[in-house]
Amino acid sequence: MKALVTGATGFVGASFVRRLIVEGVDAVGAVRSGAGLPCAVARVGEIDGNTRWEPALAGVDAVVHLAARVHVMRETAKNSLAEFRRVNLDGTVNLARQAAAAGVRRFVYVSTVKVVGEESGKAPFTDASPCRPVDPYAISKLEAEKALLAIGRETGMEIVVLRPPLVYGPGVGGNFLRLLRLARTGVPLPFGMVANRRSMICLENLVDALYLCLSAPLAGDRAYLVSDGVALSTGELLRRLTRNMGKKSILMPVPPVLLLAAAVTLGMGREMRRLTTSLEIDDCRFRRETGWQPPAGVDYGLRKTAVWFLREYCR
Secondary structure, eight states: OEEEEETTTSHHHHHHHHHHHHTTOEEEEEESSOOOOSSEEEEOOSOSTTOOOHHHHTTOSEEEEOOOOOOOTTOOOSSHHHHHIIIIIIHHHHHHHHHHHTTOOEEEEEOOGGGTOSOOTTSOBOTTSOOOOOSHHHHHHHHHHHHHHHHHHHHOOEEEEEEOOEEESTTOOHHHHHHHHHHHHOOOBSOTTOOOOEEEEEHHHHHHHHHHHTTSOOOTTSEEEOOOSOEEOHHHHHHHHHHHTTOOOOBOOOOHHHHHHHHHHTTOHHHHHHHHSOBOBOOHHHHHHHOOOOSSOHHHHHHHHHHHHHHHHOO
8 A cells, every 4th residue: 555644744644654664554755845754755845725746646545634734823814714724625625636636545634623613511522513613723624524525425535534632642732732841840730620521632542543544444424533532621631641740730629710710811711711621522433433442541641741741841
């Protein structure tokens, strides 16, 4: 098998390329420029509706599309949604149409649980949950999903969509890296009364699920949620992280409503909602239809992440 991986130098992509090499798959990593990958490299430049993919798709059996415009902390684009659509929608559709024309058998697209929503409430999201994207990023990813499924029906190319929640593991950045830094301080934190439930997925587990998607006989007209299978409260996550860093966690019992009110006054309401509300998913259909079980447990994944963090940031 020959597989083209976009976003091959990213957090998930680099790990996935290594897995393909171990499995003996002929991997091609698509990059904007440069190299540094342990596989063949296709330099494609910026990804949008005009990217030329023909040379990179030669002889390719499957495409795993990880490249995307993700959350931007300090947005500078005048039209944020248009900029997300340029990469995540137009770029994806352009790649998929060229892949179908090149005879690619399967197209695996990594979307996000956020196409379903930001908060699951009392019951977890399932594959049957209605889609209610909130921000431009999630809107553009859902539009890309729909366009891909239409292309699949039109051309016969098999489309597999995965919707992971927050991904963690060695090399993680963003909000999870900030949580690691917070846990490392050992200072008292006001999350003792937060009883939310947040699903995540370890990098190792997502890579394993993606590898399975290359050949598993999956339905091509739907998207699949996928996770570690364990949902943790913010307080429990911090407890486990601090324990793996050799620290003692101190969680103060502050009512979540007060936390949110204080955060709103400081202009950090959205960030606090993520820490106090639930985003839980039930991925039983993906497991049932594929037989997949996550190879890495949550404690193993968190411990591995903490060890990496201590080595890289706390020397």
